[in-house]
Amino acid sequence: MTKKIIIDTDPGVDDALAITLAFNSPELDVIGLTTVFGNVAVERSTANALILSQFSSYPVPVYQGHGQPMQRNTPNYPDFVHGADGFGNIDWPASDKQAESQHAVDFMIEQIRANPGQITLVALGPLTNLGRALEQAPDIAELVEEVVIMGGAVYTPGNVSPVAEANIIGDPDAADKVMTARWPLVMVGLDVTSQVLLSKEQTAAIARANPDQGKLLHQACDFYIDFYRNELGIPGCMVHDPLTLAYLIDPSLFELMSGPIRVANDGLAMGQTIFATAGRHYPHPGWENQPNQQVCLKVDKQRALDLVIQRLSTPTSLD
Numbered sequence: 176m177t178k179k180i181i182i183d184t185d186p187g188v189d190d191a192l193a194i195t196l197a198f199n200s201p202e203l204d205v206i207g208l209t210t211v212f213g214n215v216a217v218e219r220s221t222a223n224a225l226i227l228s229q230f231s232s233y234p235v236p237v238y239q240g241h242g243q244p245m246q247r248n249t250p251n252y253p254d255f256v257h258g259a260d261g262f263g264n265i266d267w268p269a270s271d272k273q274a275e276s277q278h279a280v281d282f283m284i285e286q287i288r289a290n291p292g293q294i295t296l297v298a299l300g301p302l303t304n305l306g307r308a309l310e311q312a313p314d315i316a317e318l319v320e321e322v323v324i325m326g327g328a329v330y331t332p333g334n335v336s337p338v339a340e341a342n343i344i345g346d347p348d349a350a351d352k353v354m355t356a357r358w359p360l361v362m363v364g365l366d367v368t369s370q371v372l373l374s375k376e377q378t379a380a381i382a383r384a385n386p387d388q389g390k391l392l393h394q395a396c397d398f399y400i401d402f403y404r405n406e407l408g409i410p411g412c413m414v415h416d417p418l419t420l421a422y423l424i425d426p427s428l429f430e431l432m433s434g435p436i437r438v439a440n441d442g443l444a445m446g447q448t449i450f451a452t453a454g455r456h457y458p459h460p461g462w463e464n465q466p467n468q469q470v471c472l473k474v475d476k477q478r479a480l481d482l483v484i485q486r487l488s489t490p491t492s493l494d
């Protein structure tokens with residue numbers, strides 16, 4: 176059955192890959208893109224989401240969300256990773272479409288209430304919109320089908336500090352609220368996303384097979400892949416956000432563990448996602464009666480990469 180999803184996003188090069196992958200997947204029905212600050216300011220992530228929405232064969236509305244974390248100032252944008260435009264400095268023409276006037280958080284709440292048990296939230300950026308939605312409408316926790324987030328790191332190092340992943344440290348207060356809410360959540364973090372790399376040769380092949388979508392993706396990935404080569408000495412970019420969609424399409428690609436997740440919100444550990452195995456009791460405060468969530472810890476790298484490349488190479492008809 177087709178899953179109705181809302182993608183909350185900060186495009187973002189790998190967000191662009193993930194959104195395109197979702198549009199090209201018959202298992203998924205993207206009912207809206209909601210935007211958040213993160214890789215770029217929220218106005219820019221909205222403009223980028225509008226560009227990407229044209230890659231869909233069906234209308235996908237865009238709703239602008241929050242431009243700063245729940246309790247802190249907006250962090251610096253990582254232009255050295257995604258470019259100042261979020262697409263690797265490619266100067267892509269703006270869309271002539273407009274964002275909807277409804278706020279992203281109101282859209283999420285309205286859709287979840289109107290479709291009980293049917294909406295999956297997919298979060299690809301800092302978790303501010305989801306945190307605000309829970310604050311505004313706590314009842315959505317038991318109405319949502321599932322929440323799948325790209326973020327965090329359990330047994331692998333962070334990418335912004337030795338322990339923190341970018342989306343989580345982007346709003347650690349919201350992240351803790353989202354991880355400890357009583358809704359079914361799956362964390363697709365660096366433990367798996369750092370394992371799957373996409374090379375320039377592969378993005379070039381995608382652009383040849385699927386020029387309408389692949390031209391932007393290939394050009395945007397050029398800068399992003401250079402960052403990975405120069406910073407980490409690896410021959411491709413990590414496909415963080417696309418793996419979140421891969422989980423929804425084929426969960427058998429992953430091995431998961433269950434248990435509570437908390438997020439450190441202060442000091443050197445700020446943004447760390449701390450995972451406690453389900454059923455283990457700790458005397459230290461903060462761990463009693465927390466809901467069990469699911470964390471992806473292993474991925475079948477080759478099958479996951481094959482899925483990403485196949486979906487990005489094969490558009491649904493764009494007429």
Ligand code: BDR
Pocket residue numbers: 187188189190214256299300325334340341342415416
């Ligand atoms: C995450 O942070 C952003 O830079 C990417 O778009 C991805 O969502 C990876 O840590």
Ligand code: CA
Pocket residue numbers: 184185186187189190213214299300416
């Ligand atoms: Ca992202």
